[in-house]
Structures are given as C-alpha cells and as structure tokens.
Amino acid sequence: MADKESTRVEYGKALLQLGQENQDIVALDADLSGSTQTKHFAKAFPERFFNMGVAEQDLLGTAAGLALGGKIPFASTFAMFATGRAWEQIRQSVAYAKLNVKIVASHGGISVGEDGGSHQAVEDLALMRVIPNMVVLIPADGPETRAMVRWAATYQGPVYIRTGRMPFPVIYEENHTFELGRSDILREGEDVTLAGVGLMVHHCLQAADLLAADGVSARVLNLSCLKPLDWQLVVDSARRTGAVVTAEEHLATGGLGSAVSEVLAEHYPVPLQRIGLRDIFGTSGKADILLQHYGLMPGDIKAAALKALARKNGR
Amino acid sequence: MTQSYQEIPDISQLQEIARQVRLDIVEMLFKAGSGHLGGSLSATEIMVALFYGRMRFNPQDPCWPQRDRFVLSKGHAAPVYYAILSRLGYFPREELLTLRQFGSSLQGHPDSACTPGVEVPTGSLGQGLSIANGMALAARLNRGGTKVYALLGDGEVQEGQIWEAAMSAAHYRLDNLTAILDRNRLQIDGHTADVMSIEPIAAKWQAFGWHTVEVDGHSFSELLTTLQETDSVKDRPSMIIAHTVKGKGVSIFENQAKYHGVAPTKEEYEQALKELQAA
Numbered sequence: 001m002a003d004k005e006s007t008r009v010e011y012g013k014a015l016l017q018l019g020q021e022n023q024d025i026v027a028l029d030a031d032l033s034g035s036t037q038t039k040h041f042a043k044a045f046p047e048r049f050f051n052m053g054v055a056e057q058d059l060l061g062t063a064a065g066l067a068l069g070g071k072i073p074f075a076s077t078f079a080m081f082a083t084g085r086a087w088e089q090i091r092q093s094v095a096y097a098k099l100n101v102k103i104v105a106s107h108g109g110i111s112v113g114e115d116g117g118s119h120q121a122v123e124d125l126a127l128m129r130v131i132p133n134m135v136v137l138i139p140a141d142g143p144e145t146r147a148m149v150r151w152a153a154t155y156q157g158p159v160y161i162r163t164g165r166m167p168f169p170v171i172y173e174e175n176h177t178f179e180l181g182r183s184d185i186l187r188e189g190e191d192v193t194l195a196g197v198g199l200m201v202h203h204c205l206q207a208a209d210l211l212a213a214d215g216v217s218a219r220v221l222n223l224s225c226l227k228p229l230d231w232q233l234v235v236d237s238a239r240r241t242g243a244v245v246t247a248e249e250h251l252a253t254g255g256l257g258s259a260v261s262e263v264l265a266e267h268y269p270v271p272l273q274r275i276g277l278r279d280i281f282g283t284s285g286k287a288d289i290l291l292q293h294y295g296l297m298p299g300d301i302k303a304a305a306l307k308a309l310a311r312k313n314g315r
Numbered sequence: 316m317t318q319s320y321q322e323i324p325d326i327s328q329l330q331e332i333a334r335q336v337r338l339d340i341v342e343m344l345f346k347a348g349s350g351h352l353g354g355s356l357s358a359t360e361i362m363v364a365l366f367y368g369r370m371r372f373n374p375q376d377p378c379w380p381q382r383d384r385f386v387l388s389k390g391h392a393a394p395v396y397y398a399i400l401s402r403l404g405y406f407p408r409e410e411l412l413t414l415r416q417f418g419s420s421l422q423g424h425p426d427s428a429c430t431p432g433v434e435v436p437t438g439s440l441g442q443g444l445s446i447a448n449g450m451a452l453a454a455r456l457n458r459g460g461t462k463v464y465a466l467l468g469d470g471e472v473q474e475g476q477i478w479e480a481a482m483s484a485a486h487y488r489l490d491n492l493t494a495i496l497d498r499n500r501l502q503i504d505g506h507t508a509d510v511m512s513i514e515p516i517a518a519k520w521q522a523f524g525w526h527t528v529e530v531d532g533h534s535f536s537e538l539l540t541t542l543q544e545t546d547s548v549k550d551r552p553s554m555i556i557a558h559t560v561k562g563k564g565v566s567i568f569e570n571q572a573k574y575h576g577v578a579p580t581k582e583e584y585e586q587a588l589k590e591l592q593a594a
Contacts (some may be wrong), residue, residue: 050452052479053483057475058448061443063449064435064446065446068435069452070453088439092436092439096436097428
C-alpha cells in the first residue's frame with residue numbers, strides 16, 4: 001500500500017509486454033510518446049509504432065484503418081487532444097464503425113498541474129461517455145491499469161482509458177483482473193457511499209477514514225468502469241446506505257456524477273452530492289494546490305458526505 | 316469469382332457499365348426522393364475503372380483477406396458505390412430502390428455494418444484518407460500485397476485532416492496507396508474557386524511528396540493506364556487528380572451546383588432516363 005505508481009507509466013509497461021506477446025498489437029502517438037509512455041513500445045517495436053506527429057485527427061483515423069487491417073491499435077496522446085481535437089474522428093471513424101481501437105489518453109484531470117487549463121482534460125469522460133459503442137475506463141492504480149490494458153487487447157471494440165500524470169498509491173494486488181461492467185467495493189460501510197474514479201478513489205478512502213473518526217461508516221466504490229456502469233452496484237449501495245457522494249477529477253457534469261445521477265434518478269433516488277469542477281476550467285499550479293483549490297481533497301469529500309447524510313436524515 | 320487484373324472488360328464494355336450505373340443512380344435517387352446526384356455522376360467512370368478494371372476482390376467472400384481496399388472518403392457519393400456493388404453481386408439489385416429508407420441496408424451515407432462490400436462508414440468529410448493510410452500500413456505489416464484506394468471530393472480537401480493524412484502517407488512512404496480526387500469543381504454552395512479555392516491542387520499534393528498525375532476522369536483509357544502506373548510507383552503514395560464534370564451524363568445536371576444534394580423531379584428524371592437510354 002505504501003508504493004505509488006503512475007497509471008500512465010504502468011500503461012507504458014503493459015503495452016510493451018502486450019507487444020511482446022501479440023504481433024498484432026500496434027501503437028500510435030501524436031508527438032507525446034514520452035509523456036504517454038508509448039516510447040517503450042516504440043523502442044522495442046519500431047516497425048509497429050507510428051508517430052503521427054502533432055495531428056490527432058489523423059492519429060485516430062489511422063488507428064481506425066489499422067484496426068480494419070486486422071491490427072489492435074493503441075492510440076495515445078493527452079486526454080484533452082484525443083477526446084477534444086479528435087472527438088468526431090472517434091465518433092465517426094472509430095465508434096460508428098465499432099472498430100477495435102484502444103484510446104489510452106494520459107494527463108486526465110487537473111493533477112496535470114503546471115501546464116494549466118489548456119492541457120487539463122476536465123471533460124474527456126463526458127465526451128467519451130456519450131458516444132455509442134464506447135467503453136470508458138479510469139484505472140485507480142497500477143495493477144488496475146495493467147489489468148484494463150490487457151483486457152482491452154482481448155475485447156473487440158472501441159475502448160477509452162484515461163491515465164493520470166501523477167503517481168498515486170497502489171490499492172490492488174499485483175494479479176488484479178478486470179471484468180467489463182463490474183466494479184469493486186473497496187471498503188464496506190452503512191451510512192453513506194463514496195464513489196470515485198482515478199486519483200479520487202484514494203481521496204474517497206481517506207475521506208472514509210476521516211468519517212470513521214466521526215463515527216460515520218462509509219462504503220467506498222471504485223467505479224473505474226464508467227461505461228458500462230455497474231448500475232446494480234450503484235443501486236445496491238444507494239439502497240444500503242441511503243446517501244451517495246461521487247468524486248472525480250473532472251467537471252461535475254457529464255462524467256461520473258452524471259452517470260450515477262442518471263442511474264439513481266431512474267432506479268433508486270437518494271440524496272447525492274457531486275465532487276468535481278463546477279463549470280470551470282483548470283489553471284496552472286502544483287497538483288496538490290489545484291486539488292485543494294477545486295475542492296477535490298478528502299476533507300471536501302467528507303463535507304459532501306455529511307451534507308448528503310443530513311439530507312438523508314431530513315435535516 | 317475473384318476479380319483480377321486479367322479480366323478487365325474492354326473500354327466499350329466499361330462505357331456500357333458506366334451508362335447502366337448512371338441509370339441506376341438516377342432511378343435510386345428519384346425513388347429515394349433525396350441524395351447526392353452530381354458527385355455520384357461525376358465519379359462514375361472513376362468507380363467503374365477501379366472496380367471493373369483494377370481492384371481484386373470477391374463478392375462471394377467480402378472479407379477475403381487479400382482483397383484490395385476501397386474507401387469512399389466522399390461518402391455522399393454512396394449511390395454510385397451502391398450501384399456498382401450491387402452490379403458486382405454484393406447484394407440484390409432490388410435493394411437499390413430502398414436507398415435511404417428506414418430499415419434499408421443502404422444508408423444515406425456508406426455504413427459497413429449495413430452494406431456488404433463497404434469497408435468503413437464514411438460521410439463526415441475529411442476522414443477517409445487517414446483510414447486508408449491505416450489500411451495501407453496494416454497491409455504492409457501483413458505482407459499480403461493488398462492495395463488501398465481512396466476517392467476524395469474536391470470540396471472535401473478543404474478539411475484540415477486531409478492534409479494531416481497527406482503528410483503522414485508521404486512520411487510512411489505508402490506506395491500501396493492511391494488516392495483519386497474527383498475534381499468536379501463544384502461543392503454545395505457553388506464553385507470551389509468561389510467557396511474556398513483549393514488551387515494549385517496538383518502542386519499541393521506534389522509538395523506534400525505524392526506522385527501526382529492529372530487525368531480526364533471520364534476517360535477509361537486514361538484512368539486505367541494511370542491506375543496501372545500508380546500501382547507500380549515505389550516509396551511514395553499516388554494522387555490521381557481526375558478532372559470531371561459534376562452531374563456528368565445528363566445535360567440538365569451537368570456543371571450545376573444545385574444538383575449536388577438533391578433528387579431529380581419527375582420531369583428531370585424522365586429526361587435523364589431518355590438521355591441515358593439514348594446514350
């Protein structure tokens with residue numbers, strides 16, 4: 001538990017290993033192979049790596065063509081440029097055709113830090129979640145990243161995986177496996193459910209500790225499979241705890257908070273509080289300062305949980 | 316049956332096929348009540364030359380791995396594509412008359428999930444060349460000798476992604492790729508020269524590192540000779556700029572931007588049939 005791993009670094013390792021096992025794996029990047037970590041695959045398999053230059057639309061279109069030629073392309077760049085600049089290429093050339101393209105995009109969220117708002121994807125989950133046929137995954141640690149990348153190579157169809165820049169603590173065992181549409185309860189609790197993705201899963205676990213100190217028992221979910229969402233787990237958690245908090249390094253609209261809201265509104269409405277950016281872009285600064293500035297710290301999650309609890313109890 | 320280079324019909328036969336394809340296009344669009352007429356008629360000889368004179372494929376085995384690949388990047392020319400695929404035996408001719416109807420296998424723009432023989436959905440302009448590049452890269456890795464062809468519209472090259480793909484095809488020396496530009500000089504809003512000039516278009520492709528050839532896009536002899544030649548070019552992709560007439564083959568449709576995306580009226584349809592049947 002003490003070790004920290006960066007999900008983008010673990011992606012780079014997993015991709016390299018997949019490349020050794022399967023000749024059909026190819027990788028593409030848009031001049032960010034050092035940041036996205038595809039550089040390891042590029043070095044080992046230069047004939048199967050295609051740097052497309054600073055051209056994200058061509059990146060995704062070329063990946064689509066490689067998939068049509070029977071390859072399993074992993075296309076990487078920053079999350080903002082993959083899902084923003086090339087959104088319609090992902091929609092039309094990849095998802096509409098249900099092609100076997102894996103988009104693994106790094107630098108999701110505001111923990112990108114100093115590069116600032118232009119480079120911090122705070123809407124990528126929303127942009128990918130609305131596209132039919134798309135699977136949307138946000139690994140919470142190194143083992144989950146490796147499991148998701150390995151799973152993606154066996155799944156026939158488009159997958160979006162968001163990785164982060166910063167290292168964060170390891171939760172899962174080394175041999176962790178991933179199952180589509182299934183999410184995990186990381187901690188049992190009775191009073192409130194804290195559901196996070198990515199780095200915020202850790203902040204949810206820490207918030208659960210803070211709440212426990214105040215006598216509040218929190219169930220913690222890692223909803224790393226954002227689409228298809230494990231809606232039965234979400235409903236079960238709402239039924240059991242009667243109050244839910246979502247936490248994501250993303251706008252509070254369109255991503256995890258929206259996905260959980262949709263499920264609860266239709267199936268089991270309970271008080272819900274969303275932790276995320278409120279209709280605002282990111283800015284430059286150190287990651288820890290930004291996480292505090294935008295209210296994404298364990299203390300913020302705890303406060304949201306207490307608010308949800310108060311609503312549940314009719315106060 | 317696998318189409319091969321040895322079975323090329325003679326030019327008079329190709330011209331007859333093109334005439335029948337045009338009749339199909341006009342009939343399909345009249346029945347559908349909408350669709351893209353002008354750019355289907357301008358591309359007819361190009362498409363017939365590719366599918367009857369150059370590419371290898373097997374309608375009985377649409378997924379034959381060694382087949383040559385075609386991407387209709389100007390996806391709105393779906394009617395000419397469908398007419399040819401049907402004539403080649405990918406699906407029954409009756410389906411042509413269901414074009415654009417609910418539940419039809421023939422979507423308004425090509426969709427590989429619906430139509431046998433279609434490799435990839437297109438229609439949102441500017442995306443097909445990147446896809447063709449990816450297919451060409453895969454073909455190179457697969458070492459199957461597959462050739463890749465893409466048909467672009469001249470309005471379409473106003474899209475920035477085309478030029479990203481132009482760069483990457485040359486960078487990766489995709490000599491198994493030939494793109495053809497249907498240079499009919501018109502787009503929905505008018506002349507390309509007035510809407511957004513693309514000239515000097517041949518010099519642009521040359522400057523991007525492509526083997527670039529200009530042909531009469533209605534001349535089978537020029538198209539076939541050039542396609543044969545570009546297939547033997549080494550170390551760079553080829554661009555054939557095919558000069559065409561939008562609405563070609565029916566006098567009232569020719570060189571009229573307004574027939575880019577409309578179906579013929581009953582009177583226009585009857586006149587078109589008369590002209591094409593007499594041709």
